Amino acid sequence: MSLAYRRALLKLSGEALAGERGFGLDLGVIHRLADEVKAVRQEGAEIGLVIGGGNIIRGTVASREGMDRVSADYMGMLATVINALAMQDVLERKGVDTRVLTAIRMEALAEPYIRRRAIRHLEKGRVVIFAGGTGNPYFSTDTAAVLRALEIEAQVLLKGTNVDGVYTADPHQDKNAEFIPEVSFLDAMVRGLGVMDANAFGLCKDNGLPINVFNINQPGAVLRILHGDRIGTIVR
Secondary structure: OOOOOOEEEEEEOHHHHHHHHOOOOOHHHHHHHHHHHHHHHHOOOEEEEEEOOOOOOOHHHHHHOOOOHHHHHHHHHHHHHHHHHHHHHHHHHOOOOEEEEEOOOOOOOOEEOOHHHHHHHHHOOOEEEEEOOOOOOOOOHHHHHHHHHHHOOOOEEEEEEOOOOEEOOOOOOOOOOOEEOEEOHHHHHHOOOOOOOHHHHHHHHHHOOOEEEEEOOOOOHHHHHHOOOOOOEEEO
């Protein structure tokens, strides 16, 4: 099958790596997610990853509890590096050539983020994991994911969640929530659907970067989306 998207950016929450325990790292879950990424590479698609740090610490939550916001955000960025290194280790154990690029310089652990270097790694068939957020406080990893997707000229942003896509309300709390298979950027903003934070969503809208929101727990979903299957919700 031909690929509908040959270069994509996959955004995962830190909580996705924690599995049912809700915090820390669940290696079984990471192995399953790594298998999804490996399948994408075996099909010849180029893929970058951005992983949040919420399984370790969330800067916004820590700041609300009294911690200095800037310090809390930097701690959150370091948490994304921990998750990136965990994913890199598992991917490389599976034979997938991987590079971690960080927005905060830490050469002993990973390469500093340089756009041209990131693109070159992708062209060589390596999975690139972008860590450290944007390198600046007050910006979410959603914003970092959109920014990196635009910089590497990804054709789609894949947002992996624990629900099947975008709903009119939280399906875990409202049994009457309706699934939305496709929605425009403008309609999503007017209806307040909360696809991602406002800064990130605005960047996607302004640059015409489509967002595919899907359930990351559905086996083979990432590869099927890249082949053009309609899975989850497409926002464009």
